[in-house]
Amino acid sequence: MYLQIAWRNIWRNSRRTTVIMIAIIIGVWNMVFLGALMRGIVVAMVNNGISTLTGDIQVHQKGFRDDPVIENSIKNPELVENMLNNTLPSDARWASRVRVSAIANNARHSSSVTLVGIDPLREADISFIGSAAIQGSYLKPDDKNGIIVGQALVDKFETKLGYKLILMSQDTSLEIASRAFRISGIFKADLEFTEKKFVFVNMPVLQQMLKLQNGISEVSIILPDHQDALHVKNTLNAELPSNLEVNTWRELLPMLNAYLKIYDGFILIWYLVVFIAMGFGIVNTTLMAVFERMREFGLLKALGMKPGRIIAGVLTETLILLLIGMATGNILAFLCVYALSGSGIDLSAFAAGAEFAGMSRVIFPVISVWDLSAANLVVLVLGLLVSAYPAIKAARFTPVEALRHT
């Protein structure tokens, strides 16, 4: 009944209703669509951070994070590996690595890099290198001389596939160890920084070069669900010997964590701003609709209608306006997201700027349940709240003054 009356009421002035609805539609579309784009940027940053050799969880020897040198490596990896096999959920994946700061040299250039010794088969499931576009070939498990380097490093060193690269680093006896490798693969990454920083060789080769025996620097773990990280961390902490420490990606990448928090705050403020912009229109339009019908409300009251029902009636009208506006806005936003889901927004024109901000070169919108519900709740709840003012006004008209009004 309410619905029917309200529905008919709002279409008594269809032009006015359409105008305010357009305001709501643009507002909601903007909240959901631009929100999804911004979320896409942040999600890409987080995924990038996690896949760039971080993982959801890492295990280190205590002291390694503060002073990442070869002396602080895990000396008894079998123990850790056995324990991980026993305690981790069955669909979790993990890989051990050796990671040292090293110097790469060729005849013309030298530069400081992070030399990473990996187990190629396990690593493929864990970090970006497994899925990166590689020119040449990915590391073969028994390759003693192969090294995989980034495209940007290759450009900087003016070298190419099959050429030699010399790596120097400090070994466990504090001597400088150096070894020549042959470039067997060139990878591309989202950030040029990653391409310049990391070079990969087989773990046993690196262990031998550094006289590390079977020691490792870290174990990186990927969970099926990022959200479980804290829980799994606590389980591992209870099981592992006390000379090891376990950290989640939020601890390992404090910057990203801070970004996420700021973003969450920022988007809520943005939602509020857009809402205020359309809130003025909602109040104004509802006020007009109410004052126009002053006589009508007076009459209803004279007939004995309770003020509460008048308020409910006006609020139902706003509710219909809001719901139609929100539905259309959401649908439009979803269509835009869908349209972009294939190719994304290409920022190649601003490649250096994207790199500077730590963003991927292509942005894909991401719709998150949290953003979506926040946007719609803000509009719905605040929309009803602001239209309470005209509704109460309508309920307060006294029959006598209202009937006198023409």
Add this chain to the structure above:
Amino acid sequence: MSIDAKMAWRNIWRNPRRTGLTISAIAFASLLLIFMLSFQFGSYEALINSSVKIHAGHLKIQAKEYQNKRDMHLIVPDPSAAGKILDNLHAIDAYTFRANAFSLISSKERTYGVIVTGIDPVREAKVSSLAKLIRVGSYLSEKDTDKALLGELLAKNLKAGPGDELIILGQGRDGSIAATVVQVKGIYRSGIDEFDRSTIHIPLKTFQDAYSMRNSVHEVVAVCKSLRDVSTAKKNIRKVINNQTNQYDITVLDWQELMPGLFQGIQMDLISGIIFYVILILVVAFSILNTFLMAIFERTREFGVLMAIGTTPGRLTKIVLFESMSMTMLGIIAGIIIGSIITFYFQVNGIDIYGSSEILSQFGISGRIHPRLSILSVFSGPLSVFLITFLSALYPTLKIRKLRPVEAIAYV
């Protein structure tokens, strides 16, 4: 005040509540845009200044290709000649010479690969903020030789502090081995991890001796008196360099070319900001369009009467536009005043965004962001609001021309 303006003014106050809400909506949009644009401009300025001050400078004279290749053979052979060019330019505030080489640095226990930079301590202090960034120990003095300044993270990695000796091992310009021992004199922290982890500064003379540079350097770094002077200064320097035949492989780069990421990052932020603002203004425009529309439809009868006694549709249109534009102007003026006051407050006191200091320090900004009011940030937002509301006010006036007096009077 003409009779039309007077009528318009009285008309808008026939419904003070509605007018008030409409003006508030416009004022809100204007003040928000003023604040946001000032905030953006303020943070760009902080970003540029900190990057310029920590390392890059406004302008660099260096060998062509040096920017990309960082090859130590690409030198500025006669730095004093380049210095003379800069001395003659009024816009240049200060300049200094630098030479860089990638080398191995060893402390007692550790070895790392870093960028060794030779600096002229006195000149450097006028160009970059290095001298002010020293946290432990002290800055280099003019007479120092074989002393070094170390980034904080590098010092931690090397386990070295003031007084400790470091061995520098690299390759000289002539292909010989460059080896020297320096003593740590001071430790600096810029907040930019990459800089603090991988750089060490030694006196230029020590560098030139160790790396067989003779008198040459890699970069002449200059700062201008203000950011606005950079492009003219660059043109002037380029002109002189091109005229000197012995300097044919030398070039000059400005901060946008030295830090393309920073420049593009700013462009990207500005463009995305503008998209946000345009959409916001559109929402506001539709929000207030109803006020403009109702002002006409409510008064169909009145307009009918006015037309019947001889008022031309043109004059009615003028009155209605007067009404909507005076509301817009009131809103914009209120927005400019309130927006400027709020922004000015934060310009003086700074804004501390919760949890952002870590992120900001990665970009070399320490502490709070100060928005910066400027003609552009104060007027461009409200002007766009004005234009878009003007367009939305035009739409209802089109209806006036369609009014027929007889029907309009009959309209209830």
